[in-house]
Amino acid sequence: MKSVQTVEGRAIPFGQKNVDTDVIIAAKWLKTISREGLGQGAFESIRAQEGNIFDDPEYAGASILIAGDNFGCGSSREHAAWALDDMGIKAIIAPSFSDIFSGNAFKNGLLAIALPQEAIDRLMEVAKTEPITIDMESMSVTTPFQDRFSFEMDPFRHQCLMEGLDEIDLTMAKSDAIERHEKNTDSAMHWLKPAAA
Amino acid sequence: MTEPKTLYQKIWDAHVVDQRDDGTALIYIDRHLVHEVTSPQAFEGLRKAGRKVRRPDLTLAVPDHNLPTTARLDSQGNKVPIADPQSAAQLEALEANAPAFGIRYIGASDINQGIVHVIGPEQGFTLPGTTLVCGDSHTAAHGALGALAFGIGTSEVEHVLATQTLQLTRSKSMEIRVDGELGPGISPKDLILHIIGVIGTAGGTGHVIEYRGKVFETMSIEGRLTVSNMSIEAGARAGLIAPDQATFDYLKGRPMSPKGADWDAALAYWKTLVSDEGARFDTSVTINAADVAPTVTWGTSPEDVVPVNGNVPAPDSYADPSKQDAARKSLTYMGLEPGQAMRDVAVENIFIGSCTNSRIEDLRAAAGILDGRKKADNVKWAIVVPGSGLVKAQAEAEGLDRIFTDAGFEWREPGCSACLGMNPDKVPPGERCASTSNRNFVGRQGPGARTHLMSPAMAAAAAVTGRLTDVRELTR
Numbered sequence: 001m002k003s004v005q006t007v008e009g010r011a012i013p014f015g016q017k018n019v020d021t022d023v024i025i026a027a028k029w030l031k032t033i034s035r036e037g038l039g040q041g042a043f044e045s046i047r048a049q050e051g052n053i054f055d056d057p058e059y060a061g062a063s064i065l066i067a068g069d070n071f072g073c074g075s076s077r078e079h080a081a082w083a084l085d086d087m088g089i090k091a092i093i094a095p096s097f098s099d100i101f102s103g104n105a106f107k108n109g110l111l112a113i114a115l116p117q118e119a120i121d122r123l124m125e126v127a128k129t130e131p132i133t134i135d136m137e138s139m140s141v142t143t144p145f146q147d148r149f150s151f152e153m154d155p156f157r158h159q160c161l162m163e164g165l166d167e168i169d170l171t172m173a174k175s176d177a178i179e180r181h182e183k184n185t186d187s188a189m190h191w192l193k194p195a196a197a
Numbered sequence: 198m199t200e201p202k203t204l205y206q207k208i209w210d211a212h213v214v215d216q217r218d219d220g221t222a223l224i225y226i227d228r229h230l231v232h233e234v235t236s237p238q239a240f241e242g243l244r245k246a247g248r249k250v251r252r253p254d255l256t257l258a259v260p261d262h263n264l265p266t267t268a269r270l271d272s273q274g275n276k277v278p279i280a281d282p283q284s285a286a287q288l289e290a291l292e293a294n295a296p297a298f299g300i301r302y303i304g305a306s307d308i309n310q311g312i313v314h315v316i317g318p319e320q321g322f323t324l325p326g327t328t329l330v331c332g333d334s335h336t337a338a339h340g341a342l343g344a345l346a347f348g349i350g351t352s353e354v355e356h357v358l359a360t361q362t363l364q365l366t367r368s369k370s371m372e373i374r375v376d377g378e379l380g381p382g383i384s385p386k387d388l389i390l391h392i393i394g395v396i397g398t399a400g401g402t403g404h405v406i407e408y409r410g411k412v413f414e415t416m417s418i419e420g421r422l423t424v425s426n427m428s429i430e431a432g433a434r435a436g437l438i439a440p441d442q443a444t445f446d447y448l449k450g451r452p453m454s455p456k457g458a459d460w461d462a463a464l465a466y467w468k469t470l471v472s473d474e475g476a477r478f479d480t481s482v483t484i485n486a487a488d489v490a491p492t493v494t495w496g497t498s499p500e501d502v503v504p505v506n507g508n509v510p511a512p513d514s515y516a517d518p519s520k521q522d523a524a525r526k527s528l529t530y531m532g533l534e535p536g537q538a539m540r541d542v543a544v545e546n547i548f549i550g551s552c553t554n555s556r557i558e559d560l561r562a563a564a565g566i567l568d569g570r571k572k573a574d575n576v577k578w579a580i581v582v583p584g585s586g587l588v589k590a591q592a593e594a595e596g597l598d599r600i601f602t603d604a605g606f607e608w609r610e611p612g613c614s615a616c617l618g619m620n621p622d623k624v625p626p627g628e629r630c631a632s633t634s635n636r637n638f639v640g641r642q643g644p645g646a647r648t649h650l651m652s653p654a655m656a657a658a659a660a661v662t663g664r665l666t667d668v669r670e671l672t673r
Contacts, residue, residue, distance in 0.1 A: 017519050018398055018498055022638040027619035031263065031283035033237035033290050045640050068519060070399040073432065074638060075617075076334040077235065078350035096402060099368070099434045100334060100348055107352035154366055155219035167352075168246070171360045174215050174223060178251075178362060181214045181225050191455035191463035192227055194254065194322060 002109050003164030007091040007134040009063035011127040012053055015120075017068030021101065024072070024080040038079055039086030064132055066123055067094040071112075072101025081108045091134050093141065095120055106157050107167070113141065119149040136162055201473035203370050204437055205405045208345040208470070212328050214362055221366045226357050227327035228344070230313045231258040231300065233291040234619070235332030239355035240294040251361040253299035257322055260288050260305055261312045265621050266582050266609035269306040276306070284620065298358070309452075311585025311611040314338040314552035318422065319585055321451025325440035325467040330357055335552045335635065336435075337428040341421035342448070343440035343470050345405070348429065368434065369479035371404040372472075375412040377486035382669040384562065385420035386554060386633070386652035388412070388484075389427045390492040394502035396482060401433030404480060407472060408438050412486050418447040419558040426553045427635050430499040439471045491667050493539055494637045494650040496527035501637070503539055505655065505667045511535035530639055531647050532627070539665050542649070546630040547572070547579035547606070547660040548642070549653050551616040554633035555584030557591050559653040564597040566657035566671055572605035573663025579606040580622065582614040604660065618643040631659035 029041035046052050053059065065084070071094040072080060081104040084092070091111035105112040111134060115123070119141070123132060126143045133142045136158070141149045153161075160167060171178075185192055202210070215223040236258075243250070250256060263284040271277055279285040288305070295302035303309050309316065314335050317323040325343035330336060332354045339346035353363060373392060393400075406428050413421060421438050428436030445464060448454045455463045490504035501524075503510065512524035512535065528535065533542070549555070549563050560583065572579050581601045583589035589611060592598055598608045615622040616634035618641060624630040626645030633656050634641075637648035649665060658666040 015519075017523060020498075020636075020638045022636070022641050026640055026644075027617045030234050030619060031281070031287050033241070033287055035238050045644070070402065070432065073398055074334065074429075074636060076332060076336075076348035076350055078238075078332075078352060081350070096399060098432065099403060100350060103353065104350035107350060154221065156217060156221045156364065156366075167364060168248070168356055168359050171223060171356065171362055171364065175360075177215045177223070178225070178360065181212075182252075182361075185225075189462070189466065191459035191466075192324075192327065194228075194257075194453040195456055195459075 001160060001164050001166055004109055004111060004161045005136055007063055007111060009131050010059055010061065011064035011066050011093070011123065011132045012059045012062045013124040013127040014053055014065055014067050015124050018070045018073055019067055020074035021072055021077050021080040022074055025077065025083040030077060030079055035082045037086060038083035039088070042083040042087045061088065063088060063090045064134070065089050065092045066120060066127055067092060069095045071097050073098040076100045078104040078107070081105050081110050085110055093120065093123060106161070109161065111161070113151050115141065115149050115151055122147060201475040203472045203476045203478060204343070204407055204439055204470055205345065205370050208326055208328065209367060211326070221364055223362050224328060224365050226330055226361055226363060227255060228322060228329040229256045229357050230317055230329070230331035230336070231256060231354070232262055232313050232331070232333065233260045233287045234262045235351050236294065236354055237287060237290045238351050239358060240298065242355040243298070243358060248359045250298040250300060250358045255361065256300045256358070257303070258291055258295040258300050259303040259310055259313055259316060260291055262613045262617065263287055263620050264305055264612040266612045266614045269610055308586035308590060311588065312552045312555065312613055314426065315555060315584030315588065318342055318418070319451065319587055321448055321454030324448065324454070324463070325444060326470050330363065334429045335426050337433070338422050338426035338552055340428065340436040341418060341425040341438050342444055343438060343467070345435060345437065347435040369404045371401055371406045371433065371480040371482065372478040373406055373408050373482045373484065374410040375408070375484045375486050376410045377412065379412060379486050379489055382654065382672055383489050383491060384652040384654060385416060385423040387492045388489050389424045390494065390499070390502045390650060391489045392484060393427065393431045393499050395484060396431055398430060398498055398500045399432045401428065401431040404433050405435045405437060406431065406433045408436060413438050414441065417558055418443055419556040422556065423553055427499070430635055440467050491655055491669065492651070493655065493665055494648070495531065495533060495539065496524065497530055497637055497639050498527070499635070499637060499650065501527060505539050505665055507539055509533045509535055509537045509539065540667070541664065542629065543575055543664045544629040544631045544649065544659050545575060545577045546624050546628055547576060547656050548615040548630055548632040548634065549580070549656050550582030550584070550614050551634035552584065552613070553635045554653050555582060555588065557588050559633065560588070560592045560597050563653040563657040564600040566654050566661065566668060567604040568600050570604055570661045572660040575663040576660050579660050580609055580615065581606050582609045583611050585611050615642055617641060618646070624648070631656045631665065
């Protein structure tokens with residue numbers, strides 16, 4: 001994973017609630033066997049509408065997306081995170097995220113920042129004209145108008161993102177503990193091994 | 198005295214491999230189901246890093262999402278080629294990756310093939326007290342058997358393949374208690390749609406739901422699978438129902454269930470898998486079973502539910518301005534007017550299937566309504582897609598396929614089908630579908646498709662009348 005210290009740039013004041021992963025990337029884009037190139041399918045049903053916010057030149061090159069409650073609900077497709085990443089989004093700020101989406105975002109170095117609705121309302125306003133800064137070290141979101149909103153993050157995820165750690169490598173370093181668990185269950189719960197069909 | 202524990206906590210505690218000071222834990226995964234859509238990038242990741250699958254014996258692969266539901270073999274017994282080259286490539290990738298990494302694979306024309314969440318329980322791969330994951334959000338279904346089961350993304354699929362573990366933070370616990378009895382003609386699907394309407398699609402976010410109370414104790418395993426399946430539509434990554442005699446009876450003798458002394462040891466352990474008296478839940482919700490009506494969705498979120506005898510809500514009736522806005526957009530997409538009676542809504546398509554409602558009981562319920570009847574003339578397309586080859590064979594042995602085909606339905610091969618607009622089964626733009634699936638999102642069943650979620654019996658009733666219908670009017 002690449003390390004993430006700060007994200008700075010224009011933000012798309014999208015604001016919609018309950019954005020599901022079918023809206024972020026429709027099923028027809030899921031037939032790929034690669035992680036690349038999904039940005040062209042991102043928010044397809046919204047982008048089909050004239051004057052949509054994603055194609056507004058004001059927000060061209062934006063690196064942050066501001067959304068409403070329950071962002072990324074629905075399907076577990078990691079393609080949603082890949083599509084956002086591919087369209088240049090590095091952070092999403094919303095009042096809440098679905099559990100699976102926030103995990104998928106994390107695995108791809110995409111920041112899922114949860115802030116209260118009042119902060120979201122303010123950032124939506126600022127984003128219309130000004131850039132926004134997310135600082136991982138101080139865990140805060142700031143604006144050129146001296147707004148400052150602190151956020152929380154799971155300490156493990158925070159460390160992985162800051163240091164760009166590979167999670168599989170971290171876990172493999174604990175293979176002794178994994179082996180111990182397997183040995184214990186194999187004797188105490190032999191039934192756990194699936195019967196050969 | 199030890200602190201009383203919830204069922205969730207018991208399963209969690211039994212799987213902690215390593216506890217970190219910051220509250221996250223490395224959790225062992227006992228079962229991993231793999232399908233073609235969310236796995237190719239994970240296998241590619243393993244290959245690039247030169248890693249193996251740690252426990253291929255705990256992993257089971259099957260194609261379902263992309264697979265056309267038309268005949269898989271021609272009259273000579275040869276494989277029918279898949280027309281869409283991207284789908285074909287994805288299916289071939291799984292067919293090659295499974296043996297390359299030593300994973301058990303159930304192929305497209307094997308009678309045991311089916312939707313991952315149907316075959317897991319059916320094969321006895323899903324067991325009480327296990328941790329089970331799959332790169333699919335409806336993995337929540339397996340909680341019906343008392344397994345801690347949840348959907349994961351592709352990076353997590355890769356992590357489980359490589360290490361048989363996941364790094365997780367413990368969720369909060371939510372109890373949904375339903376006492377009383379469901380009325381005649383009211384199914385588990387009506388109940389879960391009603392629950393989602395009460396708590397909302399974000400109601401269970403950050404929680405594992407345990408369904409408790411008399412209604413679940415007397416519910417069949419198939420019904421429990423339907424309820425737990427849609428925990429994700431209520432925002433919860435997992436649902437749980439404590440295993441009981443019905444669970445044990447269901448699992449006994451299944452191909453991958455424990456045998457002999459292993460069965461006895463498993464049974465003794467499974468009987469301890471209940472939330473202790475006095476165990477504390479972070480959130481509790483109580484639902485009265487008598488309040489549940491035959492339920493349908495009107496909008497584009499699974500929380501947009503209404504009794505079938507009700508009306509389309511007016512967007513102004515919501516206090517929250519963003520909900521008003523969402524309702525307006527939904528009604529435009531769905532082509533509905535505020536105040537319109539749901540029973541006046543005509544449907545052109547009927548889909549009976551999906552991991553929510555494609556088990557034998559679902560097909561029996563639908564066939565019970567369709568027996569001796571025909572679909573209405575305005576219904577252009579009606580399909581039944583059994584959840585697995587074994588469900589299909591059972592239904593055929595009971596003569597259900599004839600009831601469906603006589604009524605004007607197409608009888609298909611197992612797969613995810615029209616639930617998700619990925620394979621050739623799609624609802625045309627602007628047309629409505631009475632669907633037994635789980636999501637009514639914009640474009641879910643195909644671009645512009647308008648989905649009304651409901652139970653199998655309700656979908657069958659809609660087929661007969663050509664409009665949304667209270668199934669109780671057709672029960673004999």
